[in-house]
Amino acid sequence: MASDSRTREYVARQTAADRSKKEIIRLLKRAIAREMFRCLTTTVTVPGIADLRPLRQSKNITLTAAAGHFGVWPATISTLERGTRRDDTLTHAYREWLRAA
Structure with missing residues (x-):
């Protein structure tokens, strides 16, 4: 109050x-x-993550390299790709970075 x-x-x-x-x-x-x-x-739409790992692997980018770019641990990127952690801001930035790479 x-x-x-x-x-x-x-x-x-x-x-x-x-x-x-x-x-x-x-x-x-x-x-x-x-x-x-x-x-x-209230129903919340969750952005899809199925494209992240294949996109990273198709460009031969390691988890360590991706994590280093964003300043997070590789486990954070891994859990993001597997869908066990939800961070919409990081997911969006990660997807844009992978598309530009």
Whole structure:
């Protein structure tokens, strides 16, 4: 209630509506629950990763070389290619770098 600007505005509106602090906290919990439910039930499209490893191998680029370019461990690139780790920013940059190589 003290740090988030949206929450402070909400608390100010509810206080102006003569709600007690206990009621405001209950309303905040309900709002958080609604927001979390929306996050959990919204379908998220995941970018495909099936092209990354074959593209890297077709250009004879090692995991170590790719990892060195991005300043990450080779295991990070490997888990990215296998789909066990999701990092959309790194995936996009990695795909663009492989296409340009």
